[in-house]
Amino acid sequence: MAGHISGLALKYFSDTQLNLKAPSQLPRPQLLSGIDNLLSRYVPLPFNWRPPSWMYASKLLLRSLRRQQHPVDLIVLGPLTSLAEALQKDEKLLRQKIRQIYFSGGQVDPPDAPPPVQQVWPYSAGGTSFTGNPPFTAWNLFADPVAANSIFSFGLPIVLATDSFQYALPFYRNDTQFIPKSCGPKTSEFLHQLVEQIPKALNESLSLVMYWDQSTAVLAVQMIWARERYGAQAAQQALRAPVCARAGRQLATMMMEAGDNSSVSGGRYARLLENEFGRPVTSCLQSHERKFKTAYYTGVCGFDAEG
DSSP: OOOOOOSSOOOOOOOOOOOOSSSOOOOOHHHHHHHHTIIIIISOOOOOOSOOOSSOHHHHHHHHHHTOSSOEEEEEOSOSHHHHHHHHHOHHHHHHHEEEEEEEOOOEEOTTOOOOTTOOSSOOSOSSTTTOOOTTOOHHHHTOHHHHHHHHHHTOOEEEEOHHHHTTSBOOGGGGGGSOTTSOHHHHHHHHHHHHHHHHHHTOOGGGOBOHHHHHHHHHHHHHHHHHHHOHHHHHTTTTOTTEEEEEEEEEEEOOOOOSSTTSGGGGTTOEEEOTTSEEEEEEEEEOHHHHHHHHHHHHTTSOOOO
16 A cells, blocks of 8 residues: 655655556456455455554554564565555664565566567566466566565565465365364364355466465464574575475565567566575475465464474
């Protein structure tokens, strides 16, 4: 959320509208409707009497960080807009209080990686029915590359649950087999309904449904646990997270330049590129499907999710 304009306040506004032609290639409304109402229409949860916070996300984040006595970890499951706005308001606080960012998506490409074929500036063709982002770009970065550039260039420690990590975790209807038998009856029923209703709520082909954000959450929890037990160095390498089969460390930067054809920089806009002038990121590049699903469903049931 970029927030509203007030008379005296300076606000951070992202630059996300890359194509003014209709349709915009943003996610189809019928997809968003299902996501927004999944836990009220398809798998109803008890009514929550607590109203949402009056604060915009960046203000709520800054207030929460100021109340923390020790540095904290952030799990970011969407574009970096709100975090970038918080950065522009209080960079010192973020430096002091954020220990690690776990980010859903992204892939660090080599500097000589070819640009997308037939993609020109501004991008006008969608890569999939869901995201509409060009090939080789992650939706959470492409949705607000200006904000992503702010966070990556600022240099906070970042762990990427990369595209290759997430796309190796497909969703199947028989994933109910990973629900522990010891799971409580109410939680077990909820998980069975969740598996059954997700494809219907998304109105999407089952082959396009993955455990995107869920995989990032499991990776983060396992790495945080590993750091507490084995120390920062082991956790930083992501080698102590059972769900991560292969990890790497790279210097990366956001590609921000735009060109008028795919043979120049425009073909790489909004992609993460390996760069000697970039900042270090830790990437989980390969996942253990069975270990992830075991940890995820066991964790929802309230048991140890070490895997």
